[in-house]
Amino acid sequence: MPLSMTRIGVGMLWLLFFIATAPNWERLYGFDGVLSLGEKDLNAFRTISSFSILNWTDGYLPIAFWWWLGVVLAISVMLGLQTRAATIALFLFVSSLIQRNTTAVNGEELVTRMLLFYGCFSPWGDRLSLDCFLRKHFGCESQQTPLIWSWRMMQVNFLLIYAISLPYKFADDIDWLTGDALHWTIASDMWWTRGWMSELTLGYNGVLRKLMTWGTVLVEGLFPILVCFRITRVPITLTVMALHLSIAFCIPGVTLFTLSMVVGATMLLPAETYSQLWYFSSKRMPANCLTNSLFGTH
């Protein structure tokens, strides 16, 4: 089930991505867009990789076709319809988008492409999917339990993002250690809405800012470790999700990226947590059972 939740999340994110880029689709990825393939003297291929279906099919297919195809693939992955084929196709499509215009690339494409790569080998369409429903309906359900190596790879690679980025944070900017890093984010016009919640860094003699910076470092640093232990897995995963959701709320420029990290974290929650959250939300379970499930003692 956790893997299926990740699949649904990836599909939803890509659907949101296509909706968000719809007005700028031709500008960003079109033949005559911001990195035009027609500017021979400029040699745009110095900034565009040749591994892109969009480049190969230019002149044969309109760019709007690719937008519609992307929407269909994202919905197929989300609903779990022809999941394996849809995942492979979406992976190739996402890679093509990334390599068509490298100047438009943000973190969300990179994180979800990694999830899609492992998703090509994974059984993430075996639960909560139309494929599963149709198999049950027509009585041709597989008797074999699939191998989970690709799921483990996805988890390890996702955790490596935190394990790798934290030392780089310290190496690149001493303010992550001194507790001042978030000051620059809050004062930034590029990422933050100007003047919004400036008290976070100006107030309380800067103590709140330091607590927030160190809190971020602590959560990101402990996540790859604490997620390995049954008792701490759920609390730390939910904390990381909450951290990313708060970033998505505060920093509009990275919303899709931080949501992709939330989607990635869904594969680390145990299946029982989803079941118990589901029962709790439908008011069939008392609150103390939920508490037990969150801290792994149930």
Added chain:
Amino acid sequence: MNEPTTPPRHQRLILSGFVVLNLATVGWINMPDTVGKTLSQWLDTSSSPTTSYRMKYIGWRWQQYAHIVGLDNRWQMFGRQSRFNWWYDIRAVYSDGRHECSVLLPLPNQSARSISQRMLFDLKERKFELNLYPNTLAREAYSRYLARQFPFHNGMPIQTIRWHLGTEGILPPSKAVQQQKLHTSRVQLFHLNDFAMRHNEDSEIVRSRIKPVANVQSKEDLHVESECEISP
């Protein structure tokens, strides 16, 4: 629950190899640059040119694999934070020989936006501008796109896409707390590039970032939509 079926030995070996390859790829790609340079120097000094070449060729092929499967990302979440605010001021210069007009182009980050544009449709714009920052070639490509989009103004053909870079200092944390404000009161405008759009001329790339072309108190003072003048 069904028991997982164990695959045959050769399949397990291939799977294990694939797992190790991908994990090693992520590790290799995310090594600090100094490790790669040191390794390259060590290969050059301690082995024959043929061996050194072969090893580097394998490394290059490995990077190519990472690129194709999408594992070539360097994971650096919000590492270095900028110490100043910056923005582009992108204008199109039109001229008919007698009159010259410099027009602020109606681009996402320099025009009025609706809530839906700010919250959803412009999600890529900030990162797009950030990715243009170190890339003059991409700025020139974008300039040509803008010239195609806005070829005329009041009957005058486009001559140049002019890029300026506006900057505003951010006060360091301790000073910001003392003064209870986030930014310095000095906004500067630097000339970044002029990309000529006439086909018989090469683009002129101007770098004059040392001397600011404008010093004002606030960002709004720089926001002039259009400036026109008559040539003598």
